[in-house]
Amino acid sequence: MKKFVSWNVNGLRAALGKGFLDFFLSEDADAFCVQETKMQRGQAEIEPPGYEQFWNSADKKGYSGTAVFSKTHPNSAYYDIGAAGHDTEGRSITLEFDEFYLVNEYTPNAQDGLARIGYRVEWEDARRAYLKTLDARKPVILCGDLNVAHNEIDLKNPKSNRGNAGFSDEERGKFGELLAAGFTDCFRRLYPDRTGAYTWWSFRANARANNTGWRIDYFLVSDRIANRVDDVVLLDGVHGSDHCPVRLLIDI
Numbered sequence: 001m002k003k004f005v006s007w008n009v010n011g012l013r014a015a016l017g018k019g020f021l022d023f024f025l026s027e028d029a030d031a032f033c034v035q036e037t038k039m040q041r042g043q044a045e046i047e048p049p050g051y052e053q054f055w056n057s058a059d060k061k062g063y064s065g066t067a068v069f070s071k072t073h074p075n076s077a078y079y080d081i082g083a084a085g086h087d088t089e090g091r092s093i094t095l096e097f098d099e100f101y102l103v104n105e106y107t108p109n110a111q112d113g114l115a116r117i118g119y120r121v122e123w124e125d126a127r128r129a130y131l132k133t134l135d136a137r138k139p140v141i142l143c144g145d146l147n148v149a150h151n152e153i154d155l156k157n158p159k160s161n162r163g164n165a166g167f168s169d170e171e172r173g174k175f176g177e178l179l180a181a182g183f184t185d186c187f188r189r190l191y192p193d194r195t196g197a198y199t200w201w202s203f204r205a206n207a208r209a210n211n212t213g214w215r216i217d218y219f220l221v222s223d224r225i226a227n228r229v230d231d232v233v234l235l236d237g238v239h240g241s242d243h244c245p246v247r248l249l250i251d252i
Helices: 012-016 018-026 117-135 171-180 184-189 223-228
Strands: 002-008 029-034 052-056 066-070 076-079 092-096 103-106 140-145 183-185 219-223 229-235 248-252
Touching: 002 140, 002 219, 012 052, 029 103, 029 140, 029 223, 029 229, 052 092, 052 140, 066 092, 103 171, 103 219, 117 248, 140 248, 171 248, 183 184, 183 223, 184 219, 184 229, 219 223, 219 248, 223 229
Parallel strands: 002 029, 103 140
Antiparallel strands: 002 248, 029 066, 052 066, 076 092, 092 103, 140 219, 183 219, 229 248
């Protein structure tokens, strides 16, 4: 059984001052995927024993960025999604192992007023094509902040948020296209009717205390290994970010 953890830390240097490393070590994951690092490697001392590190930082300092800490040395590591124009914000890392690919992603936010929806749609199409190419070779495990609540059950206030970034028809539709391309939302497969299950809460209006949240952080897997997933846990009791970590247990 493998354990993978994914967490948008909203700034890794800040998270280090809020118990990140203690949580990291207590999880003892086979691979720990981080989004929104907001740093370049070397800007903070992070050397957990027994882990190899992979970083993809944005060209713009203090913005975006991903990192993966892996106990197992991968056969290969790939950065970004193999598409021109999507390689400056540090949004994706792929590690290839013997039996599967592990992809860590921080999907671009469509922004207020859907100001960046055009770019977001381009990213979605490019990323789906990339994942399909990987999936043709071996199964894929995708994790990260995918910046979309797929269905109404995935956020507290769907009616008032319809059309907003993260719950626009365009983003929800593209997520549906990704699933239709051969991927499974692991949490929803196991817990199709669970309500109040969220991974992100605004810093405003006591959203977290009131559980006024969104489920926008995911583990997706290739359909053919979905039955190997033992559990997906939204670790909403873990603080240190406006997102909570997500844990996947899978027999692979």
